[in-house]
Amino acid sequence: MASLEHIDAYLESHLNESIAELSRFCAQPSVSAQNWGLTETAGMVADMLRRRGFSVEIFPTGGAPIVFAERKGRSDRTVLFYNHYDVQPPEPLELWETPPFEPTLREGHLYARGVSDDKGPIMSRLFAIDALLATEGELPCTVKWVIEGEEETSSAHLAPFVREHADLLRADGCVWEFGTVDFRDVPIQYLGLRGICYVELSVETANQDVHSGLGGSIFPNAAWRLVWALNTLKGPDERIRIPHFYDHVRPPTPREQELMAALPDPAEEYRTRYGIKGFVRGLQGGQELRLAEVYEPTCTICGLTSGYQGPGSKTVLPARASAKVDFRLVPDQTPEEVLRLLRAHLDAQGFSDVQVTFLGGEAPAVTDPDDPFVRLVVDAAEEPYGVKMQVVPMVGGSGPNHVFQETLHVPIVTAGPGHPGGQAHAPNENMRIDLYLKAARHIARILRQFGG
C-alpha cells in the first residue's frame, strides 16, 4: 500500500486537472425539472467512470437514466456511493454574476449551477479514486456507485430501481451525495435527512381571464381561491392546520438532543448571510432554533403564479392560479400520508376546486450515530480537516436515503466539499477549491480504512 503522503501528494499535484474536468462536467446542463441535457450527462458520467476502470451500466427509467458502476477492490468489503448528476433550474438568470453553465474560477471558488449540488461531490470522489489507483494500482475496497438524474425533482424512479436491484447494490456502508463544513469550517457528519412531499396546488375558475371591471364582484377568482386555500394550510403562527398532520411526528431522542446541543448557534450567521430581520415564532437562536430547524415538519410555499405579473397594472380577473408547496417531513411521517391528509383537509374546508398534483416525495430517514461505519468516517476526517468532525443527527434537507436504508440496511454517512455559502438551489452556486481537496483526501482515507 502507498503511504497517505503519496496519496496526498498526488491530490495536491493533480488538483488543477481535476478542477478542469469538473468544469467540463458543470458546463453540461442537466436540469431535471426542465428535462434538459439529462441523457447527455448520464453518458458523460458513464464515460468518466469507465476511464477509471469501472464496469458501467446505464438503466433506463422512463425518466432520466440511472448510472450504476462497480469496481472490485482489494477487500470484499463494499462501499456504495450515491450521487445525482441532475441540477436545479438556473433561474433567475439575471442574478448570476457569471452564466450558470459557464464555470468560472474567482477567488478560490468555482461558480456554476450544480458545482455544489452535486457535480463537485461526484468529482471529488473520482479524484480520490484517481489518487488511489495512481499510487496503489487498485482500490482498497469494492466501490459501487449509483448516480441518478432526478434527485432535484424528488427521485421518482430511484426507489423502484433500488428495490429491484437490491442484490446488485448490496454494500456494507453508504456515502451519501453530499458533505459539508459548517460556518466555522468544521466538517459535519449528517446522519439524518428530513422527508419531503412536494405538490402543486392549482385552481381554474373560468375558461379565460376576464376584465376585472366586469367580473370583480360576481365571478369566482382563481387567485383568491388559491390564497384562501393556502391560508387554511398554515397560519401566521406557523402551525400547520391540516388535521392529524403532526400525529406521527416523533420528537428527537435524548442522544439526538445531546448531539444537537453540541452544535454552534447558527442564528447570527443566518441573520447576516440572508439579511433576515428575525426568525419565525420569535425564535432567537440556540438549542431552540437548532431543534426547530430540523426536527419540525414544514409547509413552504416555493412559488406562486397567477394573472398579470408584468410591470405596471393590468386590470384582469385571473382564470387560473397555482402554488408550488413543499412539506418537509420528520420521522415517522410519510409523503403518502401527507398527501392523503392534504386532500381530505382541502375538501373539508370547501376547496374541492383546488387540484393537488404530487410532484415527488421521500420519507425521512436517520442513521444510528453510534454505528461503527459512522465512527470510521468521522475519524478519517480529522487529518484532512485538522479538526474533529461534528456529528449532526438530522439535517433540514431531503433525499432518497429512506429507500437505501429500508432495502439495503446500510448505515449512511456524508462526505463532500460543501460549505454554507455554496448557494445550492440559488444563483451563484459555488464550491471552495480548498474544501474540494480536503474532501478528496477524506474520501481516499475512508476507502483505505474501510478496505482494512
Add this chain to the structure above:
Amino acid sequence: MASLEHIDAYLESHLNESIAELSRFCAQPSVSAQNWGLTETAGMVADMLRRRGFSVEIFPTGGAPIVFAERKGRSDRTVLFYNHYDVQPPEPLELWETPPFEPTLREGHLYARGVSDDKGPIMSRLFAIDALLATEGELPCTVKWVIEGEEETSSAHLAPFVREHADLLRADGCVWEFGTVDFRDVPIQYLGLRGICYVELSVETANQDVHSGLGGSIFPNAAWRLVWALNTLKGPDERIRIPHFYDHVRPPTPREQELMAALPDPAEEYRTRYGIKGFVRGLQGGQELRLAEVYEPTCTICGLTSGYQGPGSKTVLPARASAKVDFRLVPDQTPEEVLRLLRAHLDAQGFSDVQVTFLGGEAPAVTDPDDPFVRLVVDAAEEPYGVKMQVVPMVGGSGPNHVFQETLHVPIVTAGPGHPGGQAHAPNENMRIDLYLKAARHIARILRQFGG
C-alpha cells in the same frame, strides 16, 4: 345640410377604407404598462386629426403625451370626445389565434390588441367626421377631442391636465371613450363608471431565495407573508375586511334600481361565455346579480408572483412575493381613502412588512339619466341600430370620467362599436365590422342633432 341618406351612403361606400386605416392604427403597438410605442402613436393620432382639418396640440405630461384637437363647427355648441390611444399588454401571447399587432379580418370581425379598447372607437368617430365633412363640407357643431395614452394604467396625468386646461376643454356634452351593444345586440347607454384603486402589495423577507430544506421551519417566507396579508383583505364570503371600507358606499337610488331592473338577466350568457360554474355568494342571476355586478365595490387579485414558477419542482423559500390588487369603487368612495384604509389595516393586522405601491386610481362618477344630452344620444341611436337604446345607470369598469364631471360640469354619454365578445384586456380582442358602421352612423347623428 346633406340628408342623412347621403351621410349613410358615404359611410357604406367608404367602410373598407376606414377599416384599412384602423388596421394601420392597431398595427402600431402602444402598451402603456410597458412604455411601448406611446410617442409614435400620439404622433399618428395627431396626423389623423390634422388630415381632418383639426388644429392639434400634443401636450407632454411626464408620461405618455396627451393629444388635444379642435375643429369649429356650424354652431357654437361643443361636443367633447374623450378617448385613449394606449392599449393593454398583449400577454399571454400564446393564446392569440393571430398576432396581437397584426390586425386580421375573420368572419366579420377585426382582431387586434386595442381594436375594441380603444382604437376602434376612435376610428369610428373619425369615420363619422369624414362623412360629415365629405357631405356637408363642415361639422354641424364644434368638436373638441382629448386623446390620452395612459388610460390602461389609470390615467396618471389626465386629471391635472383637465384641471389645468378647463377653459380649453369647456363643452356642452361629452362622449366617453366607448360604447357597446349588449348580448341581444341592443345598444347600451352607460351613465356611470365605478372608480378604481390599483395597488401592488410586495414583501421582501431576505436578501436572496433560500433552499427550502434549510429555512422552511425557521425563516420568514415572503410568499406566506403575502398570502396571509391578502387573506385579511377579503374572505371566502367575498366581504372586504378592511375596516370602514364600506362607510361611504351609497346604495343605488330608486331611479337607478328601476333602470337596472329593465336590463336582461346576464347570468346565462356569463356562464356560457366564460365557462364559470357559478357566481360568488350563491348569486343566481336577475336583479340581485345585476346590482351586485356594478353597485358593489370589489377587491380583485389581478396577479400573484413569487419564487419558482417553471415546470416541475424547485425547493426554494422565496425572498420576495408580490400581488397586483384592484379595488373597484362605487359612489361615494375615493381611491385616496381606500389607500389610507388599506395601509392602516395592514399595519393593524401586523403586516407592516407588506409594502403598498399605488399604481393608479380614479373616483367613481355618474351622469343623470334624465339629462337632455342623454336623451338626444339615446334617440339618435334608434335609426342606426333599429332598436331603442337601453339606459344603464352604472357599469362595472372604470375610467377618468370623474375629473371631467367635476371640472367641466358636463353630462357624459357613451357611443361606440363595442360588443360583449370583444375580449377587451384579453387575448383575441376584436371588433365587429357591422357594429363599427352602426357606431359611425350614430356618432354622425349625435353631432348633427347637437349642432341643431
